[in-house]
Amino acid sequence: MKVAVLGLDCATPQLVFDQFKSDLPNLSRLMAEGIYGELESTHPPITVPAWSCMMSSRDPGELGCYGFRNRKDHSYNGYSLANALAVQEPLVWDYLQEQGLRSILLGVPQTYPPRPILGEMVTCFLTPSTQSEYTYPAALKDEIERISGGYILDVENFRTDNKQAILDQIFEMTRRRFRVAKHLIAHHPWDFFMMVEMGVDRIHHGFWKYFDREHPKYEPGNPFENAMREYYQFVDQEIGEILSLLGQDCAVMVVSDHGAKKMVGGICINEWLMKQGYLRLKEAPSKPTPFSKVEIDWDHTLAWGEGGYYGRLFLNVKGREPRGQIEPGDYEKVRDRLIADIQAIEDPAGRGIGSIAMRPEELYRATRGIPPDLIVYFGNLDWRSVGSVGYGAVHTFDNDTGPDDANHAQHGIFILQVPGRTGGHNHDDLRVYDVAPTILDLFGVSISREMQGKIIR
Incomplete structure (x- = not known):
């Protein structure tokens, strides 16, 4: 055969x-x-x-x-x-x-x-x-x-x-x-x-x-x-x-x-992290700008995120990242708080969208290489993750990498x-x-x- x-x-x-x-x-x-x-x-x-x-x-x-x-x-x-x-x-x-x-x-x-x-x-x-x-x-x-x-x-x-x-x-x-x-x-x-x-x-x-x-x-x-x-x-x-x-x-x-x-819209993951107090920029851009092109105040940052059809969230851990801020003993406490905060994200009308954040070690049989600290599905994938900053808002209905209709x-x-x-x-x-x-x-x-x-x- x-x-x-x-x-x-x-x-x-x-x-x-x-x-x-x-x-x-x-x-x-x-x-x-x-x-x-x-x-x-x-x-x-x-x-x-x-x-x-x-x-x-x-x-x-x-x-x-x-x-x-x-x-x-x-x-x-x-x-x-x-x-x-x-x-x-x-x-x-x-x-x-x-x-x-x-x-x-x-x-x-x-x-x-x-x-x-x-x-x-x-x-x-x-x-x-x-x-x-x-x-x-x-x-x-x-x-x-x-x-x-x-x-x-x-x-x-x-x-x-x-x-x-x-x-x-x-x-x-x-x-x-x-x-x-x-x-x-x-x-x-x-x-x-x-x-x-x-x-x-x-x-x-x-x-x-x-x-x-x-x-x-x-x-x-x-x-x-x-x-x-x-x-x-x-x-x-x-x-x-x-x-x-x-x-x-x-x-x-x-x-x-x-x-x-269908893709309903985008959640600006780094804008959200800034509003929640997890992330600080040295200077906020006046227009949407890729995250890699802005200067981060790492000494006052606990977490940052990546855009895409799903979100990846990384923690700034002492002894692991160059200018880590989270004590290793507080790592799980911060992750738990982030998971709860992500689950509480609402749409512009104040309705919950059903976002979930997952720990990689609970998803996989092994975690080789360097996994994200959390994998995030905004609105259970009805919303994409937008990594750029400068929107001044958590929600966007324009994709930062060009027109895209589906997740x-x-x-x-x-x-x-x-x-x-x-x-x-x-x-x-x-x-x-x-x-x-x-x-x-x-x-x-x-x-x-x-x-x-x-x-x-």
């Missing part, structure tokens, strides 16, 4: 399993012939590290990757990008390689820079540009450029008001990636094939407000009302062409790393169709950690005891 995994970054169950299902005949057929269900993502539910967690069956703490950027030391500005070099645990294709099984990987996040595998690799959106070495073997690059007509790693500047240009880019990127996928499937030997398409994520962030009638910025009759539905239909057609190439001996899995939901949701999708097995079943209690053991089980490869997921049967 062969196994093909078609990854759709951010594909969300309320669209695939419900709202758009009647327009997705190929995905619907896979559901009818196989099993499917909502797939619980990692904490936090974000592309990096969720795909690596999925392919290793290890959690973010075990990988030491808590997001795209991670603290590399306890300085105030020491961060590193979580690329392939950050992932030290074995991944599905490493286990398969030990059995002499060949893999083709296309666009799987956290595979740049490329490394040798038994098979071929085209790296991911973290690749700086197509001028970089982004394939293994290196000679594959010329073939990819020729077949694709110029490979596109990611949509440039997808947070912009030039919506038609972004929409055109998303469709063209997806068209070229699937063109490469079909070529590799048809012309290169493989046992395991995996691709991840980023266009689904990009169209959610760029166009969610145009279709979701519950979005606070939705406008009826807008010109992009059907853009997301048409894109999902386009992806489904491309998947149908992939399926026609796979043959009768191939198990097919369609997965996403997390889902999506990440905790559940993605899982579909599995296996030749010769009956299906049509909707499964519950599925997690990203279950994907790697299930793939290995399909090949008859034994499951590592270090994996925390179960085999989906």
